[in-house]
Amino acid sequence: MLAIELLLFALGASGGSFLGVLISRYPRKGGLDLWGRSYCDNCGRQLAWWENIPVLSFLFLRGRCRTCKAKIRPEYFWLELLSGLSFLVTFFWWQQQNLAWLWLGIYLLLTWFLLAIFFFDRHYQIIPDVFLLPFLFFILLLPHLYFPAAFIGLFFFLFLYIVTKGKGMGLGDAKLIFVLGLWLGLAKMLLLLYLAFLAGGLVAGFLLWRHRARWKSRLAFGPFLVGAALVSWWWGDYILARLPW
Ligand SMILES: [Zn+2]
Incomplete structure (x- = not known):
């Protein structure tokens, strides 16, 4: 059954392409023009349909x-590729859970919203509520919710927010960890926090070492939370079962 894997990859890549449109048109005034055609950023020529195929167009146009x-900026290619792969992993995860098809739809939507939060925070250093609220809505449909983990995560981040006077963590991060804790529960939330702080520390250290950043510059933490949340969701059971304690 390779056909369904290909279909899910294509669906994910298209979802990533749509997200790329949202990101590139977000700052323009006069509202979002979602349905307008795409243009070359350099010469302004309207792109043909076959120049707009997620992942593939970038490859056969050789990035020009x-x-x-x-x-052509490669970010959108990576976004589409990552999105396609994420949909595939979510599909494999869903297969192992023996859940009905309806849940695959919901978990694919959750995957898309996580990627949306990842890339929006990376580009604009904000986690928009237009992504967080629908994300929360779909989480609330799930059979198991973990309110203690949600509030522990929220209070921990509010504490960090107050201690760092808003320079370390944003309120968006606090809202995000509330929703992630509600979804994943305490053990997987602790795993995701460990991974997120570890990855964030390594990246910050690397940027300082390469003089790409100064101590004062702000590194968005949302992408680390989302990346760690994906790992903890897809492989958390596997990792937690193999820890020595
Ligand atoms: Zn051009």
Whole structure:
């Protein structure tokens, strides 16, 4: 059954492509123009449908505009590829759980919203409520909710927010950890916090070492939370079962 895997990858890549449109058109004034055609950023030419196929177009155009040869920014290619792969992993996870098809739809939506939060925070250092609220809504449909973990996560982040006077963590991170804790429960939330702080520390250390950042510059923490949440969700049971304690 390779057909369904391909279909899910294509669905995920298209979801990533749509997210790329949201990200690139977000700052423009006069509202979001979601349905307008795409243009080359450099020469302004309207793109043909086959120049807009997620993942594939970038590959067969070799990363350049067909007419003006300007480089196409590779971020959107990576976004689409990552999104396609994430949908696939979610599908494999769903297969192992023996859940009905309806749940696959809900978990794919959760995957998309996690990626949306990841890339929006990375680009704009904000976690918009237009993503957080629908994400919370779909979490509330799940059979098991973990309110103690949600409030422990929330209070921990509010504490960090007050101690660092809002420079370390944003309120968006506090809201995000509340929803993630509600969904994943205490053990997987602790695992995700451990992974997120570890990865965040390593990346911050690397950027300082390469002089790409200064002590004062702000590194969005949301992408680390989301990345760690995906790992903890997909493989948390496996990892936690193999810990020595
Ligand atoms: Zn061009």
